[in-house]
Amino acid sequence: MYVNANALLSLVAGILILVRPALLNYIVAIYLIIIGVLGLVR
Numbered sequence: 001m002y003v004n005a006n007a008l009l010s011l012v013a014g015i016l017i018l019v020r021p022a023l024l025n026y027i028v029a030i031y032l033i034i035i036g037v038l039g040l041v042r
Contacts, residue, residue: 005038 013031017024 006035009034 009031013027016027
């Protein structure tokens with residue numbers, strides 16, 4: 001089963017933001033870094 005990495009990261013980030021709204025800045029920053037690295041690697 002193929003899962004889109006962007007969709008999975010978005011889902012995890014959304015759940016974390018719902019559970020811990022105080023982590024929003026960190027989650028967004030980590031998400032953007034991961035998407036950037038994946039974009040460079042692919």
